[in-house]
Amino acid sequence: MSVLALDVEKRLGAFSICARFESAGGVTALFGSSGAGKTTLVNMIAGLIAPDRGRIVLDHITLFDSSSGTNVPVHRRRIGYVFQEGRLFPHLTVAGNLDYGRRMSALAPDPAEMERIVHLLDIGQLLERRPGKLSGGERQRVAVGRALLMRPRLLLLDEPLASLDEARKREILPYLERLRDEARVPMVYVSHNAAELARLASSVVWLDAGAVHAVGGVKLLERRPA
């Protein structure tokens, strides 16, 4: 049974992507060197880029299908997205950022869930601050919390640790492991760092030059240590 099934093609100038894979849930790692098309693929899942051809299905719901002209708009996909640079809203407090997805998705306030996520990511002491006053690690934790609190059907994480130094990465990895074990949301985790993925992923999709090079378990990553 697949949670996410994807079969897409897209030309972007000289670069082209032609990828197909299925994911059974858990943490699916999208692995590959920079320029392999990882972010483009994730943007297609989120709905920020439309493929030229193909299908994207999540939980039996067709998000995109070029043959029937289906293309669910970004804001109705309910897919949480943690960007490399966080992209927190500078004019809102951390609490305002966390609550944004719930308000925009017209979900009822759920203080228990808020409490759980805030506790899970250990961001309770940051709630009244503005994003401009956060460290890189804190910012990414808030970005993860913001994406989770919209109750997504899928969580996309695009190199969430790439902008952080080694110490900050070590600080955040345990939170992401807890997230995997407790949040019960399927995730697609993009990274070019094999060691990071080996700790988090349940399955690996290896991209190379816009095409799927190999699909398999975490063992795949041992073939090419980063």
Next chain:
Amino acid sequence: MFDLSPDEWIAIKLSLRIATVATLVALPIGVGVAWLLARRQFWGKALLDGLIHLPLVLPPVVTGYLLLISFGRRGPIGAFLADYFGIVFSFRWIGAALACGVMGFPLLVRPIRLAIEAIDRKLEEAASTLGADRLWVFLSVTLPLALPGLIAGLVLCFAKALGEFGATITFVSNIPGETQTISAAIYTFTQIPGGDAAAGRLVLVAIVISLAALVAAEWLARRAGMRFHGE
């Protein structure tokens, strides 16, 4: 010396009313146009941009005359509005507000447009992944982030509307109590013998109002800026 006569008070209150109405009516239109110019590519964009800026470069008398022949009683737009909606601009204070709004419009649009262009569109993308449709992205992310530009535009437009003279006097004349603003009143007082004291008082009032608007804008912009960078 600083006793304002009833006539002077009337001119001051009228000026404030005209400038306020002109600015408030121009604001939503200005925000829409600024967004269009900042974010959309469409046929005739350069033309629209040029038209908006025209009042800035044309002699104000020319703008006033163009308003007179299009929005006057006999003008095509003026006749239409008078017949179907009962809105008459000629020799009325709302005609003055129209002239002031048109003159202030480029000064309103420009800072808002620059502010919108400076916004990181990735933040708007993030908002849409969080469930915000286009209108909510605009209301909850674009507009608040463009707030400093919005304030700057408002003040410039208000100041221009307050001081507008040429287009207003050409379009709706200089009628005390109806279209005689501070500027028109000062001009009138300088034309009559012994009017210097009254003109001087109004000049002081104009300086005070303009300075107050400037200080208020500076304070608001600083507050808005602080919200982004601090607590």
